[in-house]
Amino acid sequence: MSSLHQALADYLQLRRSLGYKLARSEKLLRQFLVYLDDVRAETIMAEHAIAWACQPPNIKSSWHSQRLTVVRGFAHYLQSVDIPVEVPAAGALPWRPCRATPYLYTEQEIGALLKAATTLSSSLRVATYQTLIGLLAVTGMRVGEAIHLDRSDFDARDGVLVIRHAKFNKTRELPLHATTFTALQRYLRCRERQRLPERAPALFISSAGTRLLYCNVQWTFQRLVRRAGLVARTRACRPRIHDLRHSFAVRTLIEAYQTGGDTQQRLTVLSTYLGHVDPARTYWYLSASPELLGQAAERLTRGDGDRS
Known part of the structure; x- marks a missing residue:
């Protein structure tokens, strides 16, 4: 098992050199290696990974899926450096992520x-x-x-x-x-x-x-x-501090539409300002506000959709 511990150190060093922080991943993977020691496993097998990922049993399936995803990433790395392990199937613990509905502050x-x-x-x-x-x-x-x-x-x-x-x-x-x-x-x-x-x-x-x-x-x-007397608009739309970020992004794009500005250029600048890796991650905000979707639809109807 000492080889797996050294491989984990190499894996973390490699990914951190690419800009990943991996604080949670490191903690989980070290716990996983301790689990393998406890069950006397000589290498990573899919059955061990799934059994560990499903602990503790009485919590949301999303957590089990996240734990298995962390192991899968490490296992893929081990295979790439010719360490014989099994990579658990991607759908072994299925979970469909669901984003919270942004609470857009007025x-x-x-x-x-x-x-x-x-x-x-x-x-x-x-x-x-x-x-x-x-x-x-x-x-x-x-x-x-x-x-x-x-x-x-x-x-x-x-x-x-x-x-x-x-x-x-x-x-x-x-x-x-x-x-x-x-x-x-x-x-x-x-x-x-x-x-x-x-x-x-x-x-x-x-x-x-x-x-x-x-x-x-x-x-x-x-x-x-x-x-302040703020209440949830729906069960999935509750006021969170992170939604101040969503609100800023939506207001910025709505203003670009209302003033007839170049929304594609504004979106690129907004993506940089927000610290997104690429503008594609910022496009999600387009679906966050009915008003924003309405502005985009109106521009398309007017025939200037090449700037939307």
């Missing part, structure tokens, strides 16, 4: 969230969550990208935010509107007035001066959702 709802943030327990928390929610709403960045920003990532001279080590280890620069730039400067001044026991290099900090945690941000955001 300007009034975003305003209600910002107002709800004024009820938080300290002036720093109020400023932190108002600025964070506002930044997500006007840039469409991922929550994880925002809370991993450092102060040095805010270029006050050029009015730019630098997003480092995003998905696929990509780095990008986000030009900021003057109002966003002003809001960030105001937040930094609020930070400086606080007497904190410690200060992390993070741009957004907690009341203790530490970097915000993803789980705490999610919990606080759901509190603000309730205080």
